[in-house]
Amino acid sequence: MNPEIVEQLKAYDGRPLRIMEVCGTHTHEIFRQGIRSLLPEKIRLISGPGCPVCVTPVGYIDQAVALARRGVVICTFGDLIRVPGSEASLADARKEGAVIKMVYSPLDALEFAKANPDQDVVFLSVGFETTTPASCMAVRNAKNEAVRNFSILTANKTMDQAYYALRDSADAFLYPGHVSAITGTAIYRQLCADGISGVITGFTGPEIITALTVITKKCAEGKPFFVNAYPRVVTDEGSRPGRKLIHEIMEPIDSEWRGLGVIPRSGLALRSEYADFDARKKYNLENISGHANPACRCGDVLKGDCTPFDCPLFDRVCTPEHPVGACMVSNEGACSAFYTYGKEAQE
Missing domain, CATH: 3.40.50.11740 (HypD, alpha/beta domain 2)
Known part of the structure; x- marks a missing residue:
């Protein structure tokens, strides 16, 4: 990672920021690279609904x-x-x-x-x-x-519509590179026009650090913004x-x-x-509303209302070997990431 960019990020002293990554691969890489430990207290990363x-x-x-x-x-x-x-x-x-x-x-x-x-x-x-x-x-x-x-x-x-549903949960989004490679940038420019900010980024530690630094600088300007920080993969079209x-x-x-x-x-x-x-x-399938385990907080994790550590089942009843919720099953799930990498972060 570029030490100068890391120091810029660590030195951030603006208003508190909530940044939501909506890609499970971002969540795992953020943990794997120890990026949370580099962030000042005023920056909070939220794991959003980027796991299909x-x-x-x-x-x-x-x-x-x-x-x-x-x-x-x-x-x-x-x-x-x-x-x-x-x-x-x-x-x-x-x-x-x-x-x-x-x-x-x-x-x-x-x-x-x-x-x-x-x-x-x-x-x-x-x-x-x-x-x-x-x-x-x-x-x-x-x-x-x-x-x-x-x-x-x-x-x-x-x-795209999920960002509108989550607009009050974050000050800016880390947009997923692989989805953006299909959609292009038009949807993000429309989100920006509607007051929703974010940066498209890749999946390596340096790319994520750079995107977070861009977000801190852009948020300081006080206007909605969109930046494509992954142009080698994501094009406008x-x-x-x-x-x-x-x-x-x-x-x-x-x-x-x-x-x-x-x-x-x-x-x-x-x-x-x-x-x-x-x-x-x-097969004439009927609609089934379904009901999850009422103690599972997977839904709250996906909205950013809590972290997996706040769930009473996490690492007690719910583990990768015996998952209670979908977020613990998937390799892209937030609970899986917090279980694999997050204990050290919590400590």
């Missing part, structure tokens, strides 16, 4: 478990398997005999469906703008190739092919976020032309 598994509501897990128990092959990324639902996780369903297959992309799930035409296959499509294009590509390919035994259960979300694919296959909907409630037009669902590949319609 963490913000996926309990009811979605309940729907996936219901499908698995009906004999549908569930294909999913590994983190979702252990996320608790209202009564059971996918790992519990697998112990009961359900087929839960871990894949590395939705295209893997499509290939499995093509190789096993006698089995119904559902891919659990969870993620932000970064991973959504791959789900769209799988659905488009399935339609073009007439793969009738493949569908997806969507929980895809977009980040972002990924036009990725956004075009998403727009072709999916459309915005109101969506529930764990801890944040329903955020208007923050989710994505398959358009009517692709209804045959929508697992909810294909």
Whole structure:
């Protein structure tokens, strides 16, 4: 790290600042690099809802478990398997005999469906703008190739509306580089015009330190701001092919976020032309509200209302080996980061 920039940050003596990182990778890197120990008392870092598994509501897990128990092959990324639902996780369903297959992309799930035409296959499509294009590509390919035994259960979300929902929780945001590489910078310029400040940054310690220093200087000016501090990856236009694919296959909907409630037009669902590949319609799935363990404060952590240390279950009942909430399961979750790195920080 540049010692001069570190010293500038450590010397900050302006008004108290709340800076929210909304990317789990940022949270883990901040801990791993010991960045919190470099910050003056007036700067508070808040871990926000940047983990797609963490913000996926309990009811979605309940729907996936219901499908698995009906004999549908569930294909999913590994983190979702252990996320608790209202009564059971996918790992519990697998112990009961359900087929839960871990894949590395939705295209893997499509290939499995093509190789096993006698089995119904559902891919659990969870993620932000970064991973959504791959789900769209799988659905488009399935339609073009007439793969009738493949569908997806969507929980895809977009980040821009979440910043509006969280605008009172932070003075500025550390915007995620990988999401921004898809979206481009237009949404952040609009956020700035609406009074919301932030800096796009990469994932190394020096990049994060630089972004935090930029935030302190810009906040001192007293005006909303936006800075792209990750220009080698994030361009103004972002990924036009990725956004075009998403727009072709999916459309915005109101969506529930764990801890944040329903955020208007923050989710994505398959358009009517692709209804045959929508697992909810294909299997007539009912909406399930779901209920988390009432003692779990995962929702409050995602809003920045508390840290994992404030949860009565953290490191007592809830551990990575026996997670009670989604934030402890995912490698991008705040509770996972605080458990892995945060004990020393607390001490």
